[in-house]
Amino acid sequence: MSFDLLLSPLAFLEHMLGSVPHRQVMEEYVSWWEREGRAISWAVDQSGTPWLRMFDRFGRRTDEILFPPEYWRMLKKGYHAGVVWRAFEENSLLPSYLLGYITAFYDTGLYCPYIVSLSTAAPLDKYGDEALKARFLPMLLRKDESVWQGATWMTEAGGGSDLGAYVETIARPNGDHWLLSGEKYFASNAGAELAVVAARLQGAPQNVRGLGLFLLPRWREDGELNYHIRRIKDKIGTRSVPTGEVELKDSLAYLLGRPEWGIYLILEVLNLSRVANSIGSVALAQRALAEALIFAQERVAFGKPILEHPLLKRQLEQRFEELKRAFALAWEALVLLDQVWRETPRYSDDYHLFRLVAHLAKYWTAELAVQSAKWNMEVHGGMGVLAEFDAERWLREAMILPIWEGTPHRQILDGLEVMERKGAHRLLFQRLATHAHPQELEEVASKVEAHLALPQERKEAEAEELFRELAFFTSKTLANRR
Numbered sequence: 001m002s003f004d005l006l007l008s009p010l011a012f013l014e015h016m017l018g019s020v021p022h023r024q025v026m027e028e029y030v031s032w033w034e035r036e037g038r039a040i041s042w043a044v045d046q047s048g049t050p051w052l053r054m055f056d057r058f059g060r061r062t063d064e065i066l067f068p069p070e071y072w073r074m075l076k077k078g079y080h081a082g083v084v085w086r087a088f089e090e091n092s093l094l095p096s097y098l099l100g101y102i103t104a105f106y107d108t109g110l111y112c113p114y115i116v117s118l119s120t121a122a123p124l125d126k127y128g129d130e131a132l133k134a135r136f137l138p139m140l141l142r143k144d145e146s147v148w149q150g151a152t153w154m155t156e157a158g159g160g161s162d163l164g165a166y167v168e169t170i171a172r173p174n175g176d177h178w179l180l181s182g183e184k185y186f187a188s189n190a191g192a193e194l195a196v197v198a199a200r201l202q203g204a205p206q207n208v209r210g211l212g213l214f215l216l217p218r219w220r221e222d223g224e225l226n227y228h229i230r231r232i233k234d235k236i237g238t239r240s241v242p243t244g245e246v247e248l249k250d251s252l253a254y255l256l257g258r259p260e261w262g263i264y265l266i267l268e269v270l271n272l273s274r275v276a277n278s279i280g281s282v283a284l285a286q287r288a289l290a291e292a293l294i295f296a297q298e299r300v301a302f303g304k305p306i307l308e309h310p311l312l313k314r315q316l317e318q319r320f321e322e323l324k325r326a327f328a329l330a331w332e333a334l335v336l337l338d339q340v341w342r343e344t345p346r347y348s349d350d351y352h353l354f355r356l357v358a359h360l361a362k363y364w365t366a367e368l369a370v371q372s373a374k375w376n377m378e379v380h381g382g383m384g385v386l387a388e389f390d391a392e393r394w395l396r397e398a399m400i401l402p403i404w405e406g407t408p409h410r411q412i413l414d415g416l417e418v419m420e421r422k423g424a425h426r427l428l429f430q431r432l433a434t435h436a437h438p439q440e441l442e443e444v445a446s447k448v449e450a451h452l453a454l455p456q457e458r459k460e461a462e463a464e465e466l467f468r469e470l471a472f473f474t475s476k477t478l479a480n481r482r
């Protein structure tokens with residue numbers, strides 16, 4: 001098979017999927033990136049952290065993020081193409097995530113605003129009352145420049161993995177709405193017109209059951225800011241999304257869903273972004289391999305292009321196969337998500353199966369992105385570490401993918417939990433049965449059962465090896481199915 005497939009996100013998607021919906025839209029989106037987007041994305045990354053202008057000349061608080069106009073043009077391109085509105089208009093997540101794949105191939109960080117906007121619209125649509133939906137949802141679904149953005153803010157300074165312990169933002173009831181006070185320490189897409197925010201209901205217990213999910217507008221009805229951005233964080237990558245620290249002081253917000261459902265809604269938000277992270281990670285891995293290919297075809301050592309040296313060629317072949325397997329796993333997570341994203345608690349078995357596959361995909365693909373970006377740097381040799389070329393950027397971008405939306409530990413431990421409590425591994429094995437080698441399937445299945453029977457301490461301590469094996473087996477079986 002030709003390596004040339006690596007060079008285009010659309011060619012790769014078509015190869016993997018047979019055909020891609022809205023081909024013309026996707027093609028136009030790709031050609032915009034080739035014509036203009038690449039250069040804008042490069043400049044945004046190189047200019048580093050944008051300025052935060054907290055006050056205007058007259059001393060009024062404004063909290064403006066000072067990206068150049070080209071940034072906003074690049075950002076609006078994806079909204080226009082349909083990263084958010086298509087999910088609702090077409091009642092399917094697939095076109096949105098395909099646009100996400102293309103976005104992430106060119107600029108992984110830019111996929112973040114899109115997915116957090118979708119992850120704001122989804123719970124609003126599902127759990128908002130009619131008045132709230134009528135007021136805010138159309139803003140997020142606009143197709144022109146005036147589209148509103150969303151954001152998903154859960155993490156506080158004490159830690160993001162253990163939200164039950166560390167969310168200290170308090171929500172107090174106040175008539176038909178709530179008032180939120182606290183601080184969000186990692187707030188991506190700061191400046192968004194709407195955010196969904198985790199907060200503890202006043203008087204609720206200090207665990208995950210005490211959390212609710214709230215819709216928070218940027219502006220109050222009197223035109224004042226409803227939240228403040230304290231600063232924009234200096235990050236190694238994903239500079240095309242501003243990540244801020246956000247202060248809430250009696251900030252007006254609306255509770256989504258029933259109070260006792262809060263943690264489920266938070267997990268539903270994470271479901272959307274974890275699958276996006278998986279799709280985006282594969283796209284970044286493809287980009288890294290594409291860059292390695294381009295370099296290896298031209299760079300000459302020992303009398304011939306380095307790609308023609310057997311060792312390097314074999315590495316690229318193997319990595320290409322890995323990429324295809326990882327895509328199959330991420331795509332499976334997406335297909336399952338598409339079936340269950342409208343569900344509300346109590347969930348079906350399909351939902352539990354989805355959760356396991358999503359944990360496997362998030363874990364596996366993010367690591368693939370890091371390894372692919374690292375290898376691309378190695379292929380570039382010394383050129384790879386220079387800030388004036390691209391290779392070092394993909395590694396910086398990749399390093400964020402395993403961490404946000406839940407670290408690898410979280411994916412492994414939550415994956416164990418859904419196997420233990422919901423038997424999700426059995427559902428997975430049933431799904432894979434027609435395509436897996438029977439003996440291999442039996443071996444993996446009995447390994448998982450034996451692992452789940454271990455004492456708690458060992459079960460956790462030895463979980464990564466099992467999870468890695470399960471992810472590899474699942475991705476391989478899914479890739480063979482095609």
Ligand SMILES: Cc1cc2nc3c(=O)[nH]c(=O)nc-3n(C[C@H](O)[C@H](O)[C@H](O)COP(=O)(O)OP(=O)(O)OC[C@H]3O[C@@H](n4cnc5c(N)ncnc54)[C@H](O)[C@@H]3O)c2cc1C
Nearest residue numbers: 152153154155159160161186187188243404405406407409
């Ligand atoms: C660029 C960027 C943007 C972000 N944007 C957002 C955002 O918009 N909204 C938002 O809510 N969050 C956001 N985050 C936060 C992100 O979700 C958290 O960083 C992540 O969930 C991990 O939380 P933490 O950083 O507090 O690490 P901690 O939770 O403190 O964890 C530290 C380490 O301990 C490990 N650990 C924790 N518990 C266990 C355990 N039981 N067993 C083994 N190991 C364990 C973790 O896996 C991790 O390796 C962002 C993060 C980054 C880097």
